[in-house]
Amino acid sequence: MRIGDIACGRAGDKADVLDLTLVAYSDRDYARLEQLVTAEYAARALNRVVPGAVVRYELPALWALKFVAPTALAGGVHASLRAGLHWQKAAIWLLLDLEIGETQR
């Protein structure tokens, strides 16, 4: 099962900072994500592509997790060497496509 099978998500950016949001669809799925997708876990996934540490914020009342990577996008949008501008819109799939094992759903 992918994270994207139990959550939706969105990526954003401000200058050097990449931010990723996951929103689960039930309290059980939220609990599962909160336990599994730690800041370190997210950092391992993101560090295949962008550098730096990841800070996690938990929003249990909204079933949401927030991941912030303060140094991921050095120099901002204009300094990127990727094709075109704003590749980071797709960066949420670095989390959504992670396999997280079987589920009893």
Added chain:
Amino acid sequence: MTQTFNALISGCSDMARRPSSEMFTIGAGAGFAGDRIEPAVLMAQSGEVDAIALECLAERTLVNALRMRESNSETGHDPRLARRLRPLLPHAARGCRVISNLGAANPAAAGHTTARLARDLGIPSLRIASVIGDDVRDRVDEVKWTQPIDDGTWVGAHVYLGLEPIVSALDEGADVVITGRVADSSLVAAAPVQALGLTGDAVAAALTVGHLLECSGQISGGNLTEPGVPDLSVEELARIGYPVADISQDGSATIRLLDGHPGRLNVAACTLQLLYEVHDPRSYITPDAVLDFTSIRFEQVGHNRVRLSGVQGSPRPDRLKVIGFLARRGQIADIEIAYAGTGALARARLAADVLRLRLQRELGIHDFVIDLVGVNSVLGAGSMPLHCEPPELRVHVSARCEDAEMAQAVEDEIYALTISGPAGGGSVRSERRGRVESLAGFLPRASVSATIEWASAA
């Protein structure tokens, strides 16, 4: 007529305001400079909205506007201003206020352009206010930047103004308010705050609504894919409605789509937008309040209707954020060449390897990436594995070059592959980007003042 006030002295809670009704409806007619025109027009035609906010300014567009103003001091507002406002001004004349940051790098010029538009439309009495004062280019040495400023040339620097000058202009009877850099949430919140006379947590709620609405269709089904739910249809996405919010005097609000406007406005979409480009959700800093998003509740109260409650705010910060743009030496060359047909993948990979050698060995460039569009040009090493050979694909090269001559040399190497590289290379596409870096900094609120100018068609 010019009216000056100091942002510190005339705090928004001190302003005399006349609550006109119990509820105010604000619509988000645009979420970026190139956004669609039609949704705002449909909103105005519906007669259901008291004001429309048009968010049309980002780092990239502000840099472009500054470049325009450099070459002609009468320009520097959003080049789409006339196309966007022409269909809206007649509605503004009938009471639907329009608030926008279309002023970009030159809100005064934007005001005059808007006044000429109004005159040409036969509504010369339209009251058009420009908010001046976000441009702090001549104060870059006073700004406390968050990183050292070494080399580079300043393109511009702008402080994020809050909702006060907009509220003030509306108090003075403005039908249209044109600004430069104002915090997006404040741009949207200003009209309801003014009309309802909001204070305290109700202002925080209006700012939260502003944050939710500022990206237009991104809360109503855009940029949204949900597990187990089919994506919106072609017809729905093609006509996607933009959101409006009914704000009450206690700050509670309903975010909704107008009847008959397609989209998907649900709790998940609201939650994603609430947290979009937010860092610490306990402390979202705007010029007008610091917002705590952790206590917020969303409730689906109808089809494409979500109720927002529980917003908490703490007092506004003593310093205002500044965004600065620094042009660095050099250019980024971003170029692609395509291969198609049997063996396309092998020929593309061969081309990539040849380019790697040539850039390093012959041009002495080491700061570059080469990848394959359709395979790994977006997510790089995080891309999904390739399971079959694509029928066609593009080799992409981006290189940091010290000057335009070097960027040209890189481009020439890609073009050279069309005749002396692997077979069939073509469909070359090339672009150059200047290296403009965005920097964040702060100025004391007390040192920042805004001015309102009333535009005339003259």
